[in-house]
Amino acid sequence: MSGEGFDAEEALQSAVGLLVTLVEACGAVVIIVGALWAFVRFVGVGLRRRDASAFVPVRLVLGRFLALGLEFQLASDVLRTAVAPSWEQLGQLAAVAAIRTALNFFLSREIDEERRQVAEEEQRSAVGSSRTAT
Amino acid sequence: MTGALDAAALAVVAAALVSAGVVLVSTRRPAAALPVLLDLLTAAGLLRLAAEPSWQRIVSAAAVVALRHLVVHGLRAGAAAWSVAGSGQSVTAGPDLQRLGVRARAGRPGQVQRRGR
Numbered sequence: 001m002s003g004e005g006f007d008a009e010e011a012l013q014s015a016v017g018l019l020v021t022l023v024e025a026c027g028a029v030v031i032i033v034g035a036l037w038a039f040v041r042f043v044g045v046g047l048r049r050r051d052a053s054a055f056v057p058v059r060l061v062l063g064r065f066l067a068l069g070l071e072f073q074l075a076s077d078v079l080r081t082a083v084a085p086s087w088e089q090l091g092q093l094a095a096v097a098a099i100r101t102a103l104n105f106f107l108s109r110e111i112d113e114e115r116r117q118v119a120e121e122e123q124r125s126a127v128g129s130s131r132t133a134t
Numbered sequence: 135m136t137g138a139l140d141a142a143a144l145a146v147v148a149a150a151l152v153s154a155g156v157v158l159v160s161t162r163r164p165a166a167a168l169p170v171l172l173d174l175l176t177a178a179g180l181l182r183l184a185a186e187p188s189w190q191r192i193v194s195a196a197a198v199v200a201l202r203h204l205v206v207h208g209l210r211a212g213a214a215a216w217s218v219a220g221s222g223q224s225v226t227a228g229p230d231l232q233r234l235g236v237r238a239r240a241g242r243p244g245q246v247q248r249r250g251r
Contacts, residue, residue, distance in 0.1 A: 021135065028184050032142050035177040039149040042170060046156035052166035055157060062173055066180065073184055092187045099183070099192065103176070103199050110206065 013083045020076045027072030034065020053121065056114055063111045070104045139185035143178045150174030165209055172202040 041058040077097040081090075154171035158164060179195035 024184050025135065028139055028142070028181055031177050031180055031184075032146070035146045035149060035174055038174065039153055042153040043156050046153075046160040050160050052157075052161045052163055055161075055166060055170060059169060059173055062177070066173075066177055069177075069180060073180065092189065092192060095189075095192045095196075096183055096187050099196050099199060100180075103180075106199075106203055 016079055016083050020079045023072055023076040023079060027069040027076065030065055030072060031069035034062055034069065037065070038062035053118075056118055060111055060114055060118070063107050063114075067104055067107045067111070070100050070107070074100050074104070136185045139181050143181040143185070146174055146178040146181060150178065168205055168209075169202075172198070172205060176202055 038058055038061065041061075042055065045054050045058060074097065077093060077100065080093055150171050150173075153174060154167045157170045158167035161167070175198050179198045182191050183195050185191075
């Protein structure tokens with residue numbers, strides 16, 4: 001390989017490394033903010049209410065934060081595949097991407113399911129209150 | 135960045151324990167506290183994965199994700215099983231069942247009521 005080619009490859013690797021760090025940091029910030037927000041809400045709701053269903057909306061929002069953070073992390077995984085020098089690193093990358101993809105899939109499904117349950121409960125309570133009013 | 139992410143993951147683990155404790159004390163239902171604990175532990179696992187991927191971290195994150203999935207589905211399946219049992223025959227809710235948040239109502243087939251205060 002020529003000296004110029006080596007330089008270009010190195011420059012590409014450092015540029016991708018910088019991008020990977022940036023995108024992964026964004027994902028980490030989203031997850032940290034979501035976890036902190038959920039912690040404050042869990043403690044606040046726990047001190048004010050004793051109903052287990054009061055925690056479901058907080059879990060839904062935390063799930064959305066996690067899903068968004070996962071999207072960023074998956075983006076950084078895709079970027080990393082551009083420069084994965086060894087089979088060991090490639091294997092780890094594949095495992096991490098598989099975990100993140102599976103978690104993203106299950107989180108989205110759970111969010112949909114819980115959202116549906118919350119809507120059903122709201123509808124049921126609305127029907128119950130209208131019946132007692134009449 | 136690895137050190138900062140490790141510290142953040144540790145803080146999230148502490149937040150998970152405190153949150154689950156608050157939910158447990160507030161509702162007196164482990165079934166309500168467990169998903170809270172596992173959700174925040176999942177967040178901590180994701181932060182650790184972002185820090186520096188190693189096989190040990192990958193396996194532990196996968197274990198938390200699998201455990202979370204297993205617990206969520208186990209609780210849902212258990213609740214569904216109790217509701218089916220309640221529709222076929224009269225079932226008196228015991229303390230364990232009440233802790234799960236499901237109360238089978240005798241004489242009202244197929245109906246499940248969440249326990250709330």
